[in-house]
Amino acid sequence: MLKGSYMIDLHSHILFGFDDGAKDISESLVMAKQATEHQITIVAATPHYQGQDWLMIQSRVNELNETINQSGIDLKVIPGAELYIDPQLLTMSKEKIPTYNDNGCYCLLEFPMFDLPHYVDQVLFALQVKGITPIIAHPERYGVVIDDPNIIKKWIENGCLIQMNAGSILGMFGNRVKQTGEILIEHQMVHLIASDAHSSGRRGFNLHSAADYLGKLIGDENAAGLVQKNPDLIIAGEPVPVPEVLAYKPRKRFWLF
Numbered sequence: 116m117l118k119g120s121y122m123i124d125l126h127s128h129i130l131f132g133f134d135d136g137a138k139d140i141s142e143s144l145v146m147a148k149q150a151t152e153h154q155i156t157i158v159a160a161t162p163h164y165q166g167q168d169w170l171m172i173q174s175r176v177n178e179l180n181e182t183i184n185q186s187g188i189d190l191k192v193i194p195g196a197e198l199y200i201d202p203q204l205l206t207m208s209k210e211k212i213p214t215y216n217d218n219g220c221y222c223l224l225e226f227p228m229f230d231l232p233h234y235v236d237q238v239l240f241a242l243q244v245k246g247i248t249p250i251i252a253h254p255e256r257y258g259v260v261i262d263d264p265n266i267i268k269k270w271i272e273n274g275c276l277i278q279m280n281a282g283s284i285l286g287m288f289g290n291r292v293k294q295t296g297e298i299l300i301e302h303q304m305v306h307l308i309a310s311d312a313h314s315s316g317r318r319g320f321n322l323h324s325a326a327d328y329l330g331k332l333i334g335d336e337n338a339a340g341l342v343q344k345n346p347d348l349i350i351a352g353e354p355v356p357v358p359e360v361l362a363y364k365p366r367k368r369f370w371l372f
């Protein structure tokens with residue numbers, strides 16, 4: 116599927132020197148080259164964010180883009196961040212909150228892997244009051260979602276979007292995460308797929324394999340929505356079509372005695 120066409124990756128750690136992603140500019144460049152080999156034309160740099168300077172992230176993205184251009188690699192990097200959910204987001208001014216391409220419309224938000232903090236709903240609401248739509252990063256990996264996928268239904272109905280990791284659907288994080296990813300896809304609870312690439316090694320750009328897999332699950336056109344159309348709209352700061360969420364009904368278990 117998607118042969119000869121492009122993909123947009125809105126979650127990566129390609130930006131060097133900020134987090135556990137690319138170690139230096141050389142690794143950022145190798146990752147950039149790898150992204151193009153996977154038909155990716157735009158990558159968002161979304162370093163883990165816990166209050167760093169947003170302007171600094173943007174200026175390093177500019178630096179990276181210059182080096183990418185000079186190297187003849189046909190890839191555009193746009194600035195973003197993976198915001199760790201924190202009560203400081205309640206009081207931060209809109210301009211200081213990292214949004215995709217600094218468009219003031221969409222941000223990527225990460226939760227802890229196991230427990231949900233009590234201020235989750237408050238932060239989600241506060242971001243939306245500022246005009247920013249939160250995109251929840253890889254919820255299929257969170258323990259609370261694995262235990263009860265319907266938690267996502269409430270977040271979407273409250274105006275959030277959902278980003279799933281390509282590696283999750285490919286089984287890179289184990290069977291339970293893969294199964295949860297499939298449940299979310301089948302119940303229309305996912306709006307974009309991204310690589311969450313961390314390095315030029317094993318955790319790289321695997322968007323293409325995930326798009327192929329999803330094409331078989333939900334059809335090529337729907338899969339293209341998750342890696343092309345919706346990411347395009349997010350960068351442009353335009354509304355993303357949100358299909359009606361289907362409630363997940365776990366299969367009942369019958370015990371024979």
Ligand SMILES: [Fe+2]
Binds near residue numbers: 126127128
């Ligand atoms: Fe990430």
